[in-house]
Amino acid sequence: MRERDDEWTGLMRSAISGNSAAYHRLLKAITPVLRAAARRGLARAGQPVDQSEDIVQDILLAVHLKRHTWDANAPFAPWLFAIARNKLIDALRRRGKRIFVNIDDFAETLADQPVAETASPAEVATQLNTLPARQRDVLQSIAVESASIRDTAAKLAISEGAVRVALHRGLVSLTAKLREQ
Amino acid sequence: MDTDQLIRTLAADNTHRSRPVGFVLALALLAAFPVSLLMFFAELGVRPDVMTAMHDPFFDLKFAITLALAAAAITIGLHLARPEAELRGWIWLLAIPAGLLVAGISGEMTMPQRLPMMTRMVGHNSKVCMTAVPLMSLPLLAAALIGLRHGAPARPALAGALAGMMSAGLAATLYASHCTDDSPLFVAAWYTLATALVTAVGALVGSRVLRY
DSSP states (O other), X not given: OHHHHHHHHHHHHHHHTTOHHHHHHHHHHHHHHHHHHXXXXXXXXXXXXXXXXXXXXXXXXXXXXXXXXXXXXXXXXXXXXXXXXXXXXXXXXXXXXXXXXXXXXXXXXXXXXXXXXXXXXXXXXXXXXXXXXXXXXXXXXXXXXXXXXXXHHHHHTSOHHHHHHHHHHHHHHHHHHHHHO | OOHHHHHHHHHHTTTOOOOOXXXXXXXXXXXXXXXXXXXXXXXXXXOTTHHHHTTOHHHHHHHHHHHHHHHHHHXXXXXXXXXXXXXXXXXXXXXXXXXXXXXXXXXXXXXXXSXXXXXXXXXXXXXXXXXXXXXXXXXXXXXXXXXXHTSOOSSHHHHHHHHHHHHHHHHHHHHHTTOOXXXXXXXXXXXXXXXXXXXXXXXXXHHHHSOO
């Protein structure tokens, strides 16, 4: 687990200094751990585990938008698990259950085999349609159609800077809408 | 959107850089401070005998206490804006303003006084203090909440309470230059009450707006 934590911390440092490939690898690496913990939390609260993907996406968005609160001199895992725990409690509360989530839920997942994505997440997809047109088009193009920022700019006939701004604002509004639910 | 697509999208947004929470908090407080200052000069103003008062250690102590409160609350509040932060080990910073206050009270006790204790504590300005400090806190409280909202506090009500304390500390610093009650007993009673009020408002609002 020590090794895993060090690897995550290293990847996050590279990500912060501008390495998007490292960031992508990091997000890929933490997702199965988050998924296993979300499933365990749901199961313990007596909720169907096929909703875990919504929670995973919720956590990933929070990690992304709050990554400036991570101290680059501190290990990454405790920071990540604090956010994950917060989001999991939030999700379970919204589903009408008030339960205590143990932080060990996350630390323990190393022993687990990676869990495959279950039901297709619905919340982000639903909220995507309620965004302003520019943000929705940009997110649609980059997320769903896998287009690059440059291709998206060409397709929508706007500058790459405008794509970047709309992309970030889209992620912020998406997160806000998920929280308001 | 499946999770792989979301991850790719987040990675595409990696170039976006957010400002540190401390920077946003400082900016927000600096923007709000002139509003409180305007309220202060419009309604209260500095006391006329300020030049002589400055030589009174009990007048100066008021500023030491209120500024220590603001500084401690800002430090703890910024710490709590991190998701994994714990209060343990940090709450003791609030012992600095409290200690200054206790030291001031004991200091005053050792000196001969013209007025009885109760009179000094009740003072002449308690109503103004209880109104002015909370009102001048409001713009600063809004700013503090905006600043902390940029972070990811695990306990929104607690972070909101700290936002209340920092704004009350700054507002009380302004008020202290108007108020002619310099007895630490007056400070202990009314400044503390006003701060508690703003802290409660901060906790209440924070529990709603500081969730991330």
